[in-house]
Amino acid sequence: MQDHSNSPLEAVRFTQEAWAKYEHLCKRMKTEIGFFGLTPENDPFLIQQIVIPKQEVTAVSVDFDDEGLADHLESCILEGLEPWQCMRWWLHTHPGNSASPSSTDWSTWSKAFGNCDWSGMIILAKGGDTSCHFRKAVNIQQQRVVLEAELDIEIETSTSFEETQWEDEAMAMCSTPLPAKPKNVGQFPKTYYGAGAYGLSDFDEANFYNEEFKKGNMK
Secondary structure (H helix, E strand, C coil): CCCCCCCCCCEEEEEHHHHHHHHHHHHHCCCCCEEEEECCCCCCCEECEEECCCEEECCCCEEECHHHHHHHHHHHHHCCCCHHHHCCEEEEEECCCCCCCCHHHHHHHHHHHCCCCEEEEEEEECCCCEEEEEEEEEEECCEEEEEEEECEEEEECCCCCCCCCHHHHHHHHEECCCCCCCCECCECCCCCCCCHHHCCCHHHHHHHHHHHHHCCCCC
8 A cells, every 4th residue: 555644735636527427416416415536546636436335315414324335345446446545535515505514524524534544525515615624644753643634626627528327326325314203192303403503503603613623623
């Protein structure tokens, strides 16, 4: 495995086809949808393809299926890819206009990728907003230190391509949870999302967590 500790921290790049698939499904899906980016062996900052593992989705969440993740990894290994080429760039969409990470996004990234030597979280919102956050761990004086950065997103021009069955793929791999049944007659469960339940707007919440990220507190 190559050492990527000295990789430049400026931008992540997409092939034109990978970005077109990402953008197309973001606009077409009414829910969030999650992906993993695939990178070549010699360039971990170039996302050549995006794949859709099996998952359960809502308007505010993505929950990857454990077996689906195992199937994704096995398929990539059979194609000759190393785990770092197919399991380090986590992408998802937001059905609204803001691509700022939510508190759930920060928590998921930390829990799912906290043991990796490096990883990235990319968000594309239906309104066109984007965000990309990157972390890598280095050893300094025998202590593990996590470095954090915000990266630009660049799209590379490429040869022409056809939009294949992207929507069919998404529909096959994404499902929505069944509504919760009431525990008792006349008693219905209540669910609160985001900071609205605490008197804050979504933008207040996003700004708060972005400021915490910049301070190095979102670990």
